[in-house]
Amino acid sequence: MDVVSPELNSLLPDEIMDTEAIAMEEELPADHLALPPPQSEPEPAQVPMETEVPEIVSLCPATTSMQMTSTSTDAQCSTSTGTQLLLAPSGLMAGTTTTTTTPAKTTSSAVTQNLPKISSVTVPANHQLIINKVASSPAADGKPPGAAVLKPEGQKLLVAGLSKTGQPIMLALPHTWNKPATTQGTGDAKAQPTQIKMVTAVGKPVIAVSSASQLMGSSTTLQAQQLKTLQITKKPPVSTAGPMITKLIITKALNNKGLTSPSSVAPVVTGRVVTQSTPVTPPRTIAIGETVSTVPQNTSGNSKVAISPLKSPSKLTVVSVASQSPNSPQKSVTLPLNVALGQQILTVQQSATTSPAKAGTSQSAAQAVKPVQTVTVGGVGTSQFKTIIPLTTPPNVQQIQVPGSRFHYVRLVTATTGSSTAQTGASTNTNPSIQPAKPVMMNAAVRMSVPIVPAQTVKQVVPKPLTSAAQVVTTTQTPQRLIMPATHLPQIQPNLTNLPPGTVLAPAHGSGNMGYAVLPAPYVTQLPQPAFVTLTSSSTFSTATPIQTQARLSLNGLSTSEATSRPRKPCNCTRSQCLKLYCDCFANGEFCNNCNCVNCFNNLDHESERLKAIKACLDRNPVAFKPKIGKGKEGESDRRHSKGCNCKKSGCLKNYCECYEAKIMCSSICKCMGCKNFEESPERKTLMHLADAAEVRVQQQTAAKTKLSSQISDLLTRTTPAITSGGGKLPYTFVTKEVAEATCDCLLEQAEQAELANQPQAVAERLILEEFGRCLRRIISFAGKAKTDCPINC
DNA sequence: GAGTTTGAAACT
DNA sequence: CAGTTTCAAACTC
Structure with missing residues (x-):
């Protein structure tokens, strides 16, 4: 499967693609049941979801996904046993069940066939109904005795479960959730935009499904959550079914503390699913029939995992964009959405080959022939976001921009528009219980994100048509950005422990394999935040646009504004x-x-x-691209140089010193000589004071300029003579529109004259200012005259 | 702006 | 790993 497993994803912030972390798959509980093969017919009695790991729940709304019930290839919907599920009707997501607000645990006998072994239902204070599922082997994984499953008919539920470690897993089924009514018998049958969110509250993925309109409100509880979101976008393999993309957002809360109670898990409602519609089919939001592979060992060529050695709070987003055949144009649907704090949204927009949404910039032919799809993810504060966008289009390369991170991910994609042959690492899976990824996952878009700080960022990704045109990430606020295609470097793929930037994690070519190239994030420029990032199809790159300042705040400890404002x-x-x-x-x-x-x-x-x-x-140096300024040991300063400096002559009080440059003091690991860059250093204090004074002066000057400019602007914008109440007109009241225009004409004329005379800029400016002064004097003079001539009326 | 200093990176 | 060289930024004039 082409999805970063939740197991692995949980480790990404620290050591992405850590092979040891991947080995966690072996820790799956014994009660974990092998799922039916992808080709098996979905049983009516089962939950419309399938997962390979107990902690993951896949949703399979038949009504929202046309192919779900009809096709057997990608419509498997089942849930693994041994997973505790929590069905909670979110107050915002399911209005019919918002009355349940007591955090006290309750038990319900309403158990559907889809959710067996659920013994209890918990209704936390967050309006979520928690249904605990009986763990098949509680002793094996330490899970508390599971509970039953409850899902009222037509009721939108937030389903959450507990991981093997007893951590809650939630699955939110919004009111608009379209269930395969014929087979599931639960939920609404209407095809409404539905969001499926997999949220792992405590180290385990959780699926939360909610409608788009309900998401915003329900997600407001995420502010303190650190989440990882996995979003899966899927395109039906059958072209006749219409180009439809299903995204599954898996959000994982990084903060595992205090989440043992169901109520604490409730806020983990996040993510956003954006779907696209075909001309013949109405916009659909959710079509989740593919398997969400959580196998951590997806290290084979078929398994693509983005790994970053960066060990810093980060948000990983993996987005797979279903490729489309050039012959099946699709309408682009851009859905900028607001999400809860702590969540960043990536909107995937897929446009037809003839989509007019193309970058208007020009680029060299060599660049144009390299399709690149980039996702720029704007972070907020220190939030970092890693995004991987698999694209099943041949030589397409998708880039991921990670604000605040030194790595970005580039996914190399091969053409798999036809029947997918996804192997998804199942062949290399050491755990036989893990089901091989379904072929449909080849076209699935998976997004995994881990917002570290409350952040609200909306990202729009426009899948690129299967043309050779490169795609450019653009925003509504910033010009298009330069993106960097990655090449295939399979030789470094196996090295998952020290997966370096530039590493391609999976073969990008052949047999529909999709590869990821991990590159230093700063290779892609950062977006101002918050920003809407729109990935539009374009035949060109924009090279004329200056690369935005890399958000190095998290790297060097600079303030966000400092990092973003200073080019x-x-x-x-x-x-x-x-x-x-x-x-x-x-x-x-x-x-x-x-x-x-x-x-x-x-x-x-x-x-x-x-x-x-x-x-x-x-x-x-495996950590060559790792930030040099990182967290120090406990008890030490929060920031320190990872290697320490080696200064000899500068006393570590000049910018030669990397510590001083980073505005941090030297630490014990520094090997500098004659260091004066320590806390009590008088030289350092003096320098700091001087620097502060200089900064103050700059700020004052800037403020003065701003004020003066404002005053001038205010003066010139007073176009209507004020009718005073007997005090007569003030001089500025004579600055009518005509007067202002005449003044501007005079200034322009002066500027032209200076230019014709080849005067230096300074001289030109002086002449213009002098002319402006003359104009003002004339205005004042006329004002005085008018006042004298007409003392009564004026 | 040219030249010097400096220390990290690269090399041996 | 240590010593040396290379390199570009920081700094000085």
Whole structure:
């Protein structure tokens, strides 16, 4: 399967793609039952969902997904046993059950066939009905005795379960949830936009399903949650079914503390599912029939896992965008959505090959022929977001931008528009209980995100048509950004422990395999936040747009505004071709843009060389692209240099020193000589005071300029003579629109004259200002005259 | 802006 | 791992 397993995903913030973490799959509870093969017919009595791991619940609304009930290939809906489920009607998601507000545990006998072994229902204070499922082997995994399952007819439920460790797993079924009524007998039959969210409250994934309109309100409880969201986008393999994308958002709460009670899990309602509709079919929101693979060992060529060695709070988003056949154009549907705090939304928009939504920028042909799909994820605060967008289109490359992270992910995709042959790492799965991923997952988009801080970011991803055109990430607030295609580097794929930037995690070519290339996130520019990121299809890249400042806050400890407002300094490399860590752009994982470098290879035109260089750097130092400024040991400063400096002459009080440059003090690991960069250093204090004073001066100057500009603007905008109450007109009241225009004409004329005379800019400015002064004097003079001539009326 | 200093990165 | 060289940024004039 092409999804980062929740097991693995939980580890991504620390050590993404840690092989040890992958091995966690072996820890699956003994009661974990092998799921029926993907081709098996979904049993009517089973829950319309399928999961390979007990902690994961797959939803399979037949009504929302046309192929669910009719087709057997990707419509399997089942749930693994041994999973405790919590069915909770969210107050916002299911209005019919909002009355249950008591956190006290209750038991209900209403148990559907789809959710066996559920013995109890818990209704937490958050309006969620929690149904506990009896664990098949509680002793095996330490789960508390499971409970029963309850799902009232036509009732929208938030289903949550408990992981093997007793951690809650929630599944929210909104009121608009369309269940396979014929087979499931539960839920509404209407095809309404539905959101399916898999939320792992405590280390385990949870599926939450809610309608789009209900999400916003219900997700407001996520503020303190650290979540990982897995979103799955699926396209029906049958072209006649219409291009429909199903996304499954799996959100995982990173903070496992205090979530043992059902009530504490309730807030983990997040995620957003965006679907697309065909011209013949109304927009559908949820069609989840594919298997959500949670096998951690998806390290084979068929399993694509984005791994980042970055060990910092991050949000991982894995988005698989179903590729579309060029012959099956689809209408683009962009759904900017608001989500709860702590959640970032990625909206996947799929456009037809003839979609007019193309980047208007031009790019070299070489770049244009490399389809690239990029997702730029804007973070808020220190939130970091890693996104992987699998694309089942041949040589397509999808990039993921990770604000605040030094890594971004590039997914290499091969053409799998036809019947998918997804192997999804099942062949290499060491756990026989794990079901092989279904072929449908090849077209499934999976999003896993882990917002670290309360953040609300909406990301829009527009799947690119199967043309050779490159896709550009654009936002409504920022120009298009340069994106970087990644090349296939299978040789470094197996190295999951030290998965370096530039690593392709899976073969990108052949047999429908989809590959991920992990690259330093800064290679993709960051978005201002909050920002709507729209991935639009485009035949060109925009190279003229300056790369935005890389959000290095989390790296160097700078404030967010500082990191985002200050553009990165252009490099001046002359010999390194900007392919060595000498180059700050390269070291920060950014493309060179508007730099002064010579013979620069750090661009799209030299991606192969650049990737080789990345690999070389990582060979030398696996953490070469890791932030140097990280958290220190307990009791020490929060920020310190990971390696320490080696200064000898600067006293660590100049920017030569990396510690000083990062505005941190040297630590015990530094090997500097004559260090003066410590807390009590008088030299350091003096420098700090000077720096502060300078900063104050700059701020004052800026404020003064702003104020003056405001005053001038205010003066010029007073176009209507004020009718005073007897006090007569003030001079500015004579600055009518005509007067202002005449003044501007005079200023422009002055500017033109200065330009014709080839006057320096400073001289030109002076002349303009002088002219402006003359204009003002004339205005004041006329005002005085008018007042004298007409003392009564004026 | 040119030249120098500096220390990290790269190399041996 | 240590010593040396290379490199580009920081700094000085």
